[in-house]
Amino acid sequence: MTSKLIQLDEVRRICSGCNMRQLCLPAGLQPGEINELDQLVQKRRRIKTDEYLFRAGDVAQAIYAVRVGSFKSFRLREDGVWQIVGIHLPGELFGLDALADRCHQVSVQALETSNVCALPLADLEAVSARMPSLSKQVMRMTSRELNSGHDNHELLARRSAQERVALFLCRYADRRRNCGLQADSFDMAISRQDLSNYLGLQLETVSRAFRQLKDLGCITANRSLLEIKDLSSLRDIAGFCDNTPDYAYHQ
Amino acid sequence: MTSKLIQLDEVRRICSGCNMRQLCLPAGLQPGEINELDQLVQKRRRIKTDEYLFRAGDVAQAIYAVRVGSFKSFRLREDGVWQIVGIHLPGELFGLDALADRCHQVSVQALETSNVCALPLADLEAVSARMPSLSKQVMRMTSRELNSGHDNHELLARRSAQERVALFLCRYADRRRNCGLQADSFDMAISRQDLSNYLGLQLETVSRAFRQLKDLGCITANRSLLEIKDLSSLRDIAGFCDNTPDYAYHQ
């Protein structure tokens, strides 16, 4: 029994056995290519809560994929003001903003005990020439990041506090579902402080928004434990639109 | 005299003669590679004000680089609400968000009479395998886009109207300077309506912020004509920090 678990664990250590393989770098690669990728990836680095994976200004060594847990990336200004610009869940890539000049533009901290895979940049460059499907996949995932940046723009521009929180929760739940995690009842790892920073609101305002959503019966929440009771009305409040574009024309 | 001008014009049509070559795709490429790139690029497509280059939902044919003029990219929801998520100046690439699934996620309209170069996606893929420096350069520029998404996040989260406008003007001027355009006195092509949408503010609020900045002597402005009188105090108001990261640690 125990040995079987260990074996399963061994299998999960390689990309082809990883739960995230459909979402992560292996997606779209041939089995042979995945094996090759496997050789490059430094697997299962364990990071504890609040531990830094890297800091803004560091020379970039690798790009990273979340295996288990979650991370925040943020900027910190000289005057001490900080801004969280991204939350990363399993299957998602980060550190991509460093590809422009080999130097990290954000700092990344674990929100909970987490595992990451790292793909060293040196290897990535060497291999991408003879394995175009890999660099294509990196490109695809970077492009997806661009779109989530646009999501953020939409979230922050001209939306009320309640809408921001509701929209965040919808998207967070969707992303959890997408990577095979429980999506209607879970621990949000992210603190009120971080959440309010990310959403461009005050801590107290976020707290009040949670209260309103509780009173409306959409959710129950205490501390970071969240339960989504009525997703569809939560989406209504959020002014949620899945942005499967439907060829709508401006003007 | 006239023939000389025509010749110069001819030279500028090719990447190696283009004013934007230091900023755009040719940057970091060998002369031979630039010539090869030149074969692929569909040059000098002319787009008039408000004309669409593509629309959200369109199958992506190419990625684009601004040669002259400027563009806005925006999302449009079914309920008619739209959100501008990017402004593109000469030397900048756009359409990169379509690389994830070959389908444009935003619509792009010209803000003024403009020229674009288009690099067909089919060609890009075919060539990037044998010309890794090109795909690397595309990657670099996409990564830069990611960072400007983070800039936007910082701009929108928890900043007053005046700060947002001042910061936008600083960045806009910097970007103009960066691509060789006049940076202290120029026509902003972008309307108050579009600007307020982009900044997540009401039109009237943006107007009042301009007035305050005028009264402070930082700028003069009428309609879209702008003159920056005192850039350093404009930066102060914006809470501007050049984000050359200086190894500052969080906490």
Added chain:
DNA sequence: CGGCGGCTTGATCCCTTTCAACTGTTGTGG
């Protein structure tokens, strides 16, 4: 138990939104 940190709740103030009127420019047609 006591103290601390993370979160919640309350009261007040201020900035942005909203609604409305006005100015000035551009473009069209008689």
Added chain:
DNA sequence: CCACAACAGTTGAAAGGGATCAAGCCGCCG
């Protein structure tokens, strides 16, 4: 060429929502 409409932008006054300051709650850990 002027009258007029249409439009972009400005300004004013009132209303509302989030920020701010302050106090209280509660789970956790020494």
